[in-house]
Amino acid sequence: MTASAEPMRSSGGSRLGDVFWRRPGLPVLVMLTPPVLWLGIVYVGSLLTLLMQSFYSLDDFSGLVVPEFTLSTYAQLLTPANFDIIRRTVVMAALVTVADAIIAFPIAYMAARYARGHWKALFYLAVMLPLWSSYLVKVYAWKLILAKEGILNWLFETLHLTPLLDLVLAIPGVGGNSLSVSSIGTFLVFVYVWLPYMILPTQAALERVPANLVDASSDLGGRPSATFRHVILPLAFPGIVAGSIFTFSLTLGDYIIPQIVGTSRLFIGQAVYAQQGTAGNIPLAAAFTVVPVVIMGIYLTIAKRLGAFDAL
Template identity: 75%
Template sequence: MSVQLATQPAILERRPGLLARFSDTLWRRPSVLLLVLLGPPVAWLGIIYLGSLLALLVQSFFSIDEFSGMIQYEWTLKTYGELLNPVNLDIIARTVLMAAVVTIAAVLVAFPVAFFAARYASGRWKAVFYLGVMLPLWSSYLVKVYAWKLILAKEGILTWGLSKLGLMPLLDLVLAIPVIGGNSLSVSYIGTFLVFLYVWLPFMILPMQAAMERVPVSLLEASADQGADPSQTLRHVLLPLALPGIVAGSLFTFSLTLGDYIIPQIVGSSRLFLGQAVYAHQGTAGNIPLAAALTVVPVVIMGFYLWGAKRVGAFDAL
């Protein structure tokens, strides 16, 4: 008894229709599929983002005619020379110092929170942790800043609470500190620092928590078995292994503070930060070349920051 088997083609024949032929092409040529998937985002990054940065860089090599106020489209370094003016140097130094202080404070505040979440929180408590960290990110950025403006105001809830606790003399003493003080927390560098720290803290906690979860518990236990006290284990075991997370979080907090102009505009003194200066020169003053040159400053700073982080091996375990 013979059984006759129906033969099937090894490869499907081309189907009619434009969409069907396009689908067959993607199946036969994975490189075309990869190009279709990655083409739009790469084009967006290359044309829109990098193209705008290139246009900004080109604008920074022009200058403003002091008599007419018109842009002179001639290649010059005059605009970059204006960055060395005391006023602009003060703005750059103030912004970089605030970004550095906010980043250091965020590391100090986020470290115990991230360590507890990575080592001791589990199940429902870990869900509560993620909810508590992510919840502030779900609300409007402007709403949070204006809420802090009211909290830190002279008639705000923070001042009211300190007065009930009899701590107003301490607050007055802090506000009397030169440069960083003011009439109230809402018009001082202290208030600006507190709002920056609150807004960007989740961007520090999450990378640090993810990095600490990858640290084997056995290494910490082995360090204790070798006679190391908790401080030695922290310095020589935990910190080096958690460094990639710290660097990743610091990239967010430092760069976001460096370029922000809304928080200093709403909470803080009248002294400008880089973002405010760029906004003022680009809009009110109409000095687009100087605004472009000021914008190049944080780009260069972040370039050196990334270079230094790579030199110390912070990206090796990312």
């Protein structure tokens, strides 16, 4: 009986192999079907459901969602309070992206041009190491660092710069009682957390800058500043834009960092959480969620034209 089962299994496997051999595209179809279904149903389906919910409204009397097409929910986004949330989030995302690009470029340049062997491995380890630790641990650690009794305040006090810090914290809309409850603190934590996502694409782009072009610029009498402006920066710019996709989008949708470090002024992620969880206003929460999707759609279109995807 065992001997007869073996030929049956062999013949079944042979028939299946023959089918795959005659239809070369069939194995690819079999392997891609589960992830495509998952992407189509769970991801795209969720986005379509979200978009559909954003065109509903909330009945003020009963507190129930009215499943009828309306633009009144999107009109609520233009109210001063809600529009201020959107503006604040976009401005913070842009500032974080610019700051990360300024900090990341010299680090990436040193790694691409001068780091070799063990030093390059050490560079990758140093950049990736913060990503291996817990996201929440890093945020709470920064809350302690920025607190009034934290090490940063101690450093300002040691350097006799406390009056300068107090002057900055006194700026309306930017400061607060301490760095841990100010927009400056939120900005610093965002810059730190997303910095690796800017360094790696920038470093990859700088690796692809031909050394002979830099040498040719020097041979032709170009100063280092001119070489940087006309050779290095244009060729590395797609990598910077690629990194900005991560830093901008992650800041745009994050709600944990502003919840732990910063003021009581809301960001888009916090508004979505509050409207969906506390207020129960699902349509307005969905409309808020559509905002970063639209912004990132426009941003990715511009980034693609700038060649950012070639640097990823």
